[in-house]
Structures are given as structure tokens and as C-alpha cells.
Amino acid sequence: MGNGSAAQNGNVIVIKDLVKQFDDITAVNGLSLEIRKGEMFGFLGPNGAGKTTTISMLCGLLEPTRGTAQIAGYDIGRETQKVKGLIGVCPQQAAVFPFLTGLENLRLFGSLHGMETPAIKQRVETLVNQAGFADAAKRKTKGYSGGMMRQLNLMIALVSDPEIVFLDEPTVGMDARARRRTWEYIGALKDQGKTVILTTHYIEEAQALSDRVAIIDYGELIALGTPEALMEEHEANDLETVFLNITGRRIMEGL
Amino acid sequence: MNMRTMAALVAVELKKLYRAPMNLSVMLLMPIGLTLVFYFALSGVSNDYYPTPVTNHFEYLLPGVMGYAVIYMGMMVALSLSEYRSSGLLKRVEVTPVPPAIYLGSHIIANMIIAVVQALIVLLLAWILGFDPQGGVVGLLLASLFLALLGVTAVGLGMLVAAVAKDSGAASGLSAIFIVPMMMFGALLAVFDETTRTIARFMPNYYVSESLSVIFHTGRLSDPIIGRNLLILTAISLVIVTAGIQLFKRAEFK
Numbered sequence: 001m002g003n004g005s006a007a008q009n010g011n012v013i014v015i016k017d018l019v020k021q022f023d024d025i026t027a028v029n030g031l032s033l034e035i036r037k038g039e040m041f042g043f044l045g046p047n048g049a050g051k052t053t054t055i056s057m058l059c060g061l062l063e064p065t066r067g068t069a070q071i072a073g074y075d076i077g078r079e080t081q082k083v084k085g086l087i088g089v090c091p092q093q094a095a096v097f098p099f100l101t102g103l104e105n106l107r108l109f110g111s112l113h114g115m116e117t118p119a120i121k122q123r124v125e126t127l128v129n130q131a132g133f134a135d136a137a138k139r140k141t142k143g144y145s146g147g148m149m150r151q152l153n154l155m156i157a158l159v160s161d162p163e164i165v166f167l168d169e170p171t172v173g174m175d176a177r178a179r180r181r182t183w184e185y186i187g188a189l190k191d192q193g194k195t196v197i198l199t200t201h202y203i204e205e206a207q208a209l210s211d212r213v214a215i216i217d218y219g220e221l222i223a224l225g226t227p228e229a230l231m232e233e234h235e236a237n238d239l240e241t242v243f244l245n246i247t248g249r250r251i252m253e254g255l
Numbered sequence: 256m257n258m259r260t261m262a263a264l265v266a267v268e269l270k271k272l273y274r275a276p277m278n279l280s281v282m283l284l285m286p287i288g289l290t291l292v293f294y295f296a297l298s299g300v301s302n303d304y305y306p307t308p309v310t311n312h313f314e315y316l317l318p319g320v321m322g323y324a325v326i327y328m329g330m331m332v333a334l335s336l337s338e339y340r341s342s343g344l345l346k347r348v349e350v351t352p353v354p355p356a357i358y359l360g361s362h363i364i365a366n367m368i369i370a371v372v373q374a375l376i377v378l379l380l381a382w383i384l385g386f387d388p389q390g391g392v393v394g395l396l397l398a399s400l401f402l403a404l405l406g407v408t409a410v411g412l413g414m415l416v417a418a419v420a421k422d423s424g425a426a427s428g429l430s431a432i433f434i435v436p437m438m439m440f441g442a443l444l445a446v447f448d449e450t451t452r453t454i455a456r457f458m459p460n461y462y463v464s465e466s467l468s469v470i471f472h473t474g475r476l477s478d479p480i481i482g483r484n485l486l487i488l489t490a491i492s493l494v495i496v497t498a499g500i501q502l503f504k505r506a507e508f509k
Contacts, residue, residue, distance in 0.1 A: 059350045081352050089350040095343030097267060099274040111263040112351040140274070156347070 012037040012164060012195050013058065018067035020053050020219075027053040029219040030067070035197060035212075040190045042210030043199040044239060046251050050219035051199035052092060055166050058197070059089050071164060085114070088162035092169045094146075094153040102137035102144075102152050103128070106159050113160035120159075127155045131185065147178045154185070165189060167198045171205060183208055201251055203240045215243055222246050257357050264353075264361030265368075271335075272369060281331070282369060286324045286376040293320055294384050314386055318467030319442030321377045321398075322460035325370040325405045326437050330430035332366050332413025336503070337423040345507050355508040359500050363410045370406030371399055378471075389474030397481065398470050401463045401488060408459045408492040414499030418506040459495070462488045 013035035020028040028050040035041045043051040056062040058069055060080040068075060074082045096105045103124060110120035128137045133155065136148055144152065150173070157165060170186065171179040179202075186209055189196050200206050206213050207227045215223040215230070223230055223246060227239055234242045243251045272278050293313050300312035339345045348358055378398075382388065390397070412433050420426035439445040441458030455461040462484040469478045 061346060061349060081354070084350060085352040087350070089347075091343055091347060091350075093343035095347040097271075097344065098342075099271045100267065104270075108263055108267060109347075109351065111260060112348065112353045114260070114352060 010036050012039075013069065013071050013197070015054075015058075015069045016067055018054065018057060018069055019065045020050075020057060020062060021065040027219050028057070028064075031216075031219070031221055032067075033214055033221060033224060035195065037195055038190070038193050040186075040196045040209055040211045041198065042206040042213040043197070043216055044201070044203070044206040044210075044213050044243075044251070045216035046201060046249075049216045051201075051216055052168055053219075054216070055089075055168055055197065055199055058083075059087060059166055060084055086162060086164055088157040088160055088165045090154050090157035090165070090167045090170055092172060094149040096141045096149065096152055096156065098142040099140060101140050102133065102148075102155075105141060105152060106137070106155060109156045110159045115160060123159060123161060127158060131155060146173060147175075150174060150178075150182075154182070158189075162194070164195045165197070167196060169199055169201070171200070171202065179205070203238055203243075203251060207239055213239065215239070215246070217243075217247055257354075260353055261357050261361050261364070264358060265365045268335075268362060268365030269368070278331075282373060283376070285327060286373045287380060289320055289324060290377045290380045290384075293317070294381070298384070314381075314472070315468075316443060317377070317381050317386060318471060319444065319460070319464040321374040321402065321467060322405055322463040323438050323442040324373040324377050325402050325463075326409050326412075326434060326441070326460050328366050328370040328373070328406060329409035329412040329416070330427060330434060331369075332362060332410050333416035333420065333426040333430050334423045336362070336414065336417035337420055337426040340417070340507065341422060349508055355504045356500065359414065359503065362414075363407055363496065366410045366413075367403050367406035370409060371402045374402045375399070386471075388471040390470040390476055391474070394470045394474060394476055397476060398467050401466050401485070404485075404488045404492045405460055405463045408488075408495050411492065411496035411499035414503040415495070418499070418502040459488060459491045462491075 011034040015031055015033050018028055018031040019026065031054060043054060045051055053062065057064050058071065058076060060076060060083055063077065068077070070076070071083045072086055076083055097108070100108065106124045106127065107120050110123060115123070128134045131151060133151060136144070141149065141152060150170070154167070154170060157167070167186065171182050174182060183205065186196065186198070198209060210227060212224065212226050213230065214221055223242060225233070230239065230242050231237065234245045236242045236245060240251055272282060293316060297316065298311050298313040302310060302312050302315045349355070378388065388394070416426050416429045420429050437458045437460050440451060440455040441460035441464060443455065443464050446452050446455050466481050466484045469475055469480050
């Protein structure tokens, strides 16, 4: 996978001095970090911290104002199509075609990723069976509940069996039970060797799922490390306290 | 990959039509309603003062009505793209390896098919109501080519509107800006003298109305008007659809 030195030394994503400005607002300000292959990496921060903007730049949805990023050795600006071929993205807003069934949505997105029909069929069957979604998948998504919609949203991100998966607030709006179930599902991705980049403002979620966490505030990286190391460094029992110790504010304050 | 992907996306747009009852009823009822209104209002009105061989005002205006049914698709495209944008579907497609041109191309093909079918529904109903189209099968194919090119133009206009409009409400309002003049002038509804005909020449559907009039009213398929209008319409459709794709790509895709 990939073609550059970044992929060779075990880092599948390399971000250097990434900046995104919207008029006079700096949404991401000089972000630099590396994400290892097979890592479950969490972007944690309050709403508006720049998490989604960072992911949008990495996925090729937004052009960086300055800086570079490579995914599997491919430059996100110059080799966007190659990057898009490697990644799966689960957006915050569950976006599916309402007049298609769950199965048809999955097959369509498999096709948009250039998969052959037999491979799509096999992959879709695996996904819906794993998620216990086989019956629901036969129905038009227009009648889906919010939870079912989010489940399908996640499966669409995985339909091409991507090596790198971006999950933008995957459990927002879910009840506690559905959230736990989704965590298990996301946790299983790590066992499959996938690199998962997760944005969340749920402290519990970041702690439970992430191998390493980048805490972002006002577009800047304010802490980076394993949850355990960060808590130890800041003499805290959780990442909320880590954030509080660094910024003097609570992550959930802005919600 | 691209042809297969485009075929899958075209199929989605066509499925949307028959899976959503509202879309299907608009597609069927609009041309049927339009034809019936014009038939009952104008079939009894003599056409003595127009230089065409048809005998009543309904038959005179019929080619314009067919073109109007196609132009109306521009609004449907603008609404559809605005809805896809607000539901996050455009971004979802954008993070796949599918180039924007393929995605937008699928909209052009799907809506071009729908537009031609709509116009042919008008013609079929008019035939049932007694209209006798000239030109035979070749004439019908030639007319379909004009309608398909007008369909491309309509999709291009829809993309231009969707690029500017922030939501589907604004898209439907903005669509009226091009639909109303095209209906009044391009469809020959308000073309009574040389001044109004000059205005009509700025409307893409005018070239369809004029050509379809020659085909269906006279059957003279080798009339130089047809070749000239085909060239003009091809040029207009290329310019508008290119502008629509570029502006929409700039507004929605990186």
C-alpha cells in the first residue's frame, strides 16, 4: 500500500504544519502529527475545535490553506483520487440515498469504489450479516430509525474494505446501548488490522477506543499520546481532566 | 470503472423517479396536464394568421409545449442537486474515487432520458387527440435528438442554479428566472411579431420549437432550418452544460 517513505516507516498518515483558514477564522492551525499503520487514533476536542475540518482535508473534501499531508505516501493535494481509493469515510451526517434500500446503497457505494460485482456481493453480505442488519437492509432507508441510519452510514464507509477508515463522530446522537454496540463494532476494525481515525467529543469514547489521542483546541494540537500516558502526565483520572488542566475549560462546556 | 460507475449512477437517478411517487407523478402528469390544457384551450382557435400549414393554435404550439416539458427538467435537476447537497450525499460521493465529471455526467444522461420521454408523452397524447405528425420515423428520431440536446441544456441550467442556490427553496425560485422566459418566448407562446421573435432567438428552446414545427408540420426533413438549428442548439447546449458543470464543481467539489 502506498508509494512513499511515510508508508515505509510504519506511519500511514503524516501531517505537516496543516493550516485551514475560512476568511479570518483559523479552523486548523499548524497541525503536525503522524498516525501509525493499524492504529486506532482519536481526535478529541470540543465542538468547533477543528476535528472535522482536519478530517475533511485528509479525505480530500477541503483544500489546506497551507501545509501538507500524506496518506499511505500519497499527497492529499496532488494525489487526491489515489487517496480516495484507499480510504473509507463515515461522515457525521448519515448520508444515504433515501429511495434505495440499505443493500442498494451498499452496492452502489461499492461500485463507486470501483469494486467488481461479485466482490461487492460478497462484501455486502459479510457486512450486513456481521452487523445483524440483513432484514433491515432489504428495506428502503427512508423508513429507517436514526440508529439504523447511522449503522448503515458506518457500513457504507467499510464497503470497499478500506485500509484506512475515518469516522467522524460515529456515535453522536446514539443512546448508551447503541453507542456501546458501535464501540464493539469499531473495536473489531482494529482486530482486522485497519487504521482508524476517529473524531469525538465523548471523553469515554476516546478513552475506550483509542490507542493514541490528539487533543485539539481552537485548531491547535495541545496534547498527543496514549490516554494512559496523558492522564499520568497531567495527574488526571480521565481525559476530561487532562483537557481541563491544559485549557482551564471542560470539553463538554461548548456543547 | 468509469462507464460501469456512470451506469450505476444513471440507474440510481432513474430509480429515484419510479420509487418516489411524487417524482413519478410530476413526470407523467406535467406533460399530460400541459397537453390537455393546451388542447382544450386552443384546439378550437383557428391559426389563419400563422405561416404554417397547421389548422389550429394547439397544433401550432405543440412543438413549443414539447420543448417546455424538457426545459422544466432543469428545475427538477436544480432541486435534486440542492437536496443531495443538504443531505450530505454530495460530500459522501465526493470522498469516493469517482471524479465529479462522472457523477455530474450521470445526472445529464439520466435527466436527458427523462426529458425525451416527457416530450414524447406530449406527442403521443397529441396524436391520440388527433394531431397527425409528419416526418415519419426519421422525423421522430431527429426530433428526439433536438429534445435530447435541449435536455442537456436544461440539466446545465439546473446545475448553474444549484451552484448558486443555497437550498431547494431558493433553487425552485431561481429556476423560474429561466423557465418563464423560455415558456413565453422559446415555446412560442408570446411570439407575435418580429420583436418578440428576436427575443425568442435568445432562448435555447426556440430552436427546438422551430425545428420541430418544420419536422412535424411539414415533414421537410432536409429543410436548411433544421441543420442550422441543430448546430446552434449543439453549441448552446455545450456552452451551458460546460458552464453548469464547472460552476457546480467549483461550488461543491474541491
